[in-house]
Amino acid sequence: MQKRIVIPFGPQHPVLPEPIHLDLVLEDERVVDAIPSIGYLHRGLEKLVDKREFPEYVYVIERTCGICSFIHGLSYCQAVEEMMKIEVPERALFLRTIGSEYSRLHSHLLTLGCLADGMGFENLFMGFWRVRERVLNRMEESLGGRVIQGTCKVGGVRKDMDGEMLERMKAELDVLDKEMKEMTGVLLRDDAVKYRMKGIGVLPKKDAFELGAVGPTGRGSGVRIDLRERGYAAYGKIGFEPVLETAGDCYARTAVRCRELLLSTRIIRQCIGKIPDGPIETKVTGNPNGEYASRVEQPRGEAVHYAKGDGGRYLKRFRIRTPTFANIPSLVHMLKGYELADVPVIIMSIDPCISCTER
Amino acid sequence: MSLFRMAKTALKNLASKPATQMYPAKPARKFKSTRGRVENDMDKCILCGLCQRKCPCVAIRVDRDERTWEIDRFRCVTCGCCVEVCPVKSLRMENDYTKSTTEPKMKDSYKSTNPNIPGLKPAPQKKAKA
Numbered sequence: 409m410q411k412r413i414v415i416p417f418g419p420q421h422p423v424l425p426e427p428i429h430l431d432l433v434l435e436d437e438r439v440v441d442a443i444p445s446i447g448y449l450h451r452g453l454e455k456l457v458d459k460r461e462f463p464e465y466v467y468v469i470e471r472t473c474g475i476c477s478f479i480h481g482l483s484y485c486q487a488v489e490e491m492m493k494i495e496v497p498e499r500a501l502f503l504r505t506i507g508s509e510y511s512r513l514h515s516h517l518l519t520l521g522c523l524a525d526g527m528g529f530e531n532l533f534m535g536f537w538r539v540r541e542r543v544l545n546r547m548e549e550s551l552g553g554r555v556i557q558g559t560c561k562v563g564g565v566r567k568d569m570d571g572e573m574l575e576r577m578k579a580e581l582d583v584l585d586k587e588m589k590e591m592t593g594v595l596l597r598d599d600a601v602k603y604r605m606k607g608i609g610v611l612p613k614k615d616a617f618e619l620g621a622v623g624p625t626g627r628g629s630g631v632r633i634d635l636r637e638r639g640y641a642a643y644g645k646i647g648f649e650p651v652l653e654t655a656g657d658c659y660a661r662t663a664v665r666c667r668e669l670l671l672s673t674r675i676i677r678q679c680i681g682k683i684p685d686g687p688i689e690t691k692v693t694g695n696p697n698g699e700y701a702s703r704v705e706q707p708r709g710e711a712v713h714y715a716k717g718d719g720g721r722y723l724k725r726f727r728i729r730t731p732t733f734a735n736i737p738s739l740v741h742m743l744k745g746y747e748l749a750d751v752p753v754i755i756m757s758i759d760p761c762i763s764c765t766e767r
Numbered sequence: 768m769s770l771f772r773m774a775k776t777a778l779k780n781l782a783s784k785p786a787t788q789m790y791p792a793k794p795a796r797k798f799k800s801t802r803g804r805v806e807n808d809m810d811k812c813i814l815c816g817l818c819q820r821k822c823p824c825v826a827i828r829v830d831r832d833e834r835t836w837e838i839d840r841f842r843c844v845t846c847g848c849c850v851e852v853c854p855v856k857s858l859r860m861e862n863d864y865t866k867s868t869t870e871p872k873m874k875d876s877y878k879s880t881n882p883n884i885p886g887l888k889p890a891p892q893k894k895a896k897a
Contacts, residue, residue, distance in 0.1 A: 598772050
């Protein structure tokens, strides 16, 4: 038997935007096992639910994550609305869908940039982030914040978008499409990038399904898991086909994200076309009583928000299962058998978001 | 050749003007809906303390006896919750951010100038010097 050594990877590592620690067990240069440990960023946001009244808790829950904050807010509101049997106006649902897709755009652009940076392709990283800035500006103008919007509230949304703004957004989507195609074209067709990603970190469909991979990690292996198909918010009124790849390697996962960028702009265009007039919120009376698990599709995959109320102003229990948490078993499986130099690319390819994982 | 796919984009970037801007010299870009900082109109504020109770990050302290309204700028996350719940609309959200500081604490305290606050005696008038 060859001599085994253990190399600690993280929590501080140049490719990691957030702290996760992996103990990599190596035989020569090859990874034979990886032991993940998390817990560097725990903030106890779930416990805060019995200190903040339920309408204000949405501000806390949005700050779970610095990237997919809008969808966390949406999911929480959805859970409370289901418990209280509140009918949300149609226009609010469409506005929530537009907000979700804008967050998906900005999250995917961020992670593709970080992936390029992880491989040492600094120029492409800057390119992706310049496109992202356009998305962030539009979010700040329409929703009120670059990353933390605070737009969702129990019973609807806070900010309306007028017709002129929607038209402007629609016109800018064409520019966005062009710029994103240019950048993703470089990422997917460059020889050096292909060499780093093709056939690396392969997760076969069967393993992906058994390990419970969600989001682009699962879809890159051919598992059809896209919560948007269940038709929450206004997704039920919008026609779209989830993006699937079959290879299951880092390249396939990246390709899923690149194609999802264009899918998101298509969904936003449809929303702008179909959005009805009307009120954006309903008045909320009473307190939540009962329990509900709300499932939504975040940029990284499926997130589950569980809420339980007992008829008081404060919820009794709140729990989040985030997509990265579900993807860590797949990550450990993917790492086995590849070289130490491939580890950063494999980790970046599942798009880890540790601060959401640890809440 | 796909090895040089980035070259076209890179050359275009060389010729175009920078995507960033020199921040302190050029003011930061802001929109009408940008949440910058919370300000209070002390002529209108009735020191009811609703903002203090609703604030998700305990940044606001209202003292009815002292007639002061205090905000900890480092605790405040500019969520806009206080602005929404204010019953007399004395709180407002400004579009520009608080100035940066080197001090470890940054509390802004405002003294009430509203003479008629329900449930409180009128503010004692200072005696004019003879």
